[in-house]
Amino acid sequence: MSVKIGNIDLGEFPLLLAPMEDVSDPPFRFVCKQSGVDMMYTEFISSEGLIRDAAKSRAKLDIFEYERPIGIQIFGSEIDHMREATEIATLAGPDLMDINYGCPVKQVACKGAGSALLQDIDKMVKMTEAVVKATHLPVTVKTRLGWDDNTKNVEEVAERLQDIGIQALTIHGRTRAQLYKGEADWTLIREIKRNPRIKIPIFGNGDVDSIQKAADWRLEYEIDGIMIGRAAIGYPWIFREIRHFFNTGKTLAGPTIQERVSVCRTHFEKSIAWKGPRVGIFEMRRHYANYFKGLPDFKPYRMLLVKEENIDTIHSILDEVAHKYRNIEPVGEMA
CATH class of the missing domain: 3.20.20.70 (Aldolase class I)
Structure with a gap:
């Protein structure tokens, strides 16, 4: 129905x-x-x-x-x-x-x-x-x-x-x-x-x-x-x-780290496009921890992301995250 x-x-x-x-x-x-x-x-x-x-x-x-x-x-x-x-x-x-x-x-x-x-x-x-x-x-x-x-x-x-x-x-x-x-x-x-x-x-x-x-x-x-x-x-x-x-009736595999980074990046780019660079960068900061929840020792990257004000540098940090965690399964996934 x-x-x-x-x-x-x-x-x-x-x-x-x-x-x-x-x-x-x-x-x-x-x-x-x-x-x-x-x-x-x-x-x-x-x-x-x-x-x-x-x-x-x-x-x-x-x-x-x-x-x-x-x-x-x-x-x-x-x-x-x-x-x-x-x-x-x-x-x-x-x-x-x-x-x-x-x-x-x-x-x-x-x-x-x-x-x-x-x-x-x-x-x-x-x-x-x-x-x-x-x-x-x-x-x-x-x-x-x-x-x-x-x-x-x-x-x-x-x-x-x-x-x-x-x-x-x-x-x-x-x-x-x-x-x-x-x-x-x-x-x-x-x-x-x-x-x-x-x-x-x-x-x-x-x-x-x-x-x-x-x-x-x-x-x-x-x-x-x-x-x-x-x-x-x-x-x-x-x-x-x-x-x-x-x-x-089947459970779909959770997103890969590449997909997490890709969607986070899309969200970031849309944020800048809609709000302008300054506000877009600032308001995206509340989302990073959630996109990468369950990744071991992620805190240093999160700190970098929430402090950084340069768009290109933020993209570089996201590239580094994708590379570093490429073989790691996040813990605490959807069930």
Whole structure:
């Protein structure tokens, strides 16, 4: 059975890339797309920033044809601002609009946006309705189980948001109070899938970091697809590996050191092309450790990469890494 959001056909059991602040930018999305992700989202964008025409917020609207299908995710605390931001974002030409009701960080939640709306479902419903009416695109939502253990209200959220027109719901299996600590609990996600009133696709998110988990949880929790976030950072191959296992029942070999270097280099080059040399070099620094995780004694190379400011020298260091580790299997691979 194909999963559909509006008229967007995502195929059978789609794998989605989560919108991650300072991570899910076009350079990162490029390497994930090459690894076979089925749908992606931009980094979340502040409705206030869009309305004020802030350069950082506007830059996040950049999407490219090869990325499709892609959604723009927005967040905010004011209904009118969310409506206006939806109109602005729609003009950027995404395939869908997504609302963030899940972000737990203080700068967002303490301003009444993101997961804070889980404390005021009536306002969440009104805000969602305003977004749905402000665009011709399908609207989806990403949220959490609830604010804390005493207010796990995502079942009510799912029913009420479906009733006003959202076309898919992604649920992160933690409360806001948990942030990213502890283990994600998907049992409520399964309850929502089993609710006969729920007709829209339900995607699970949180802690999927291996082929085994993806395969087991697909069956155990009966979801329509999986959204992967942190596990894809420095390891975009997770999409390829999960899809291969679903298609064949066989485990694909992990990337060689040559492939790790090649994809890291592509990410680096795209980063410079999109952000300019200074910012591109600086913002790539957070990714090196993840691309080369599991390589023995890699720290000296990582230190060189995060300090270096010359593009050619960074390429030379990557060449050296490829040569030095050419016969070494990284430890702690995907399972």
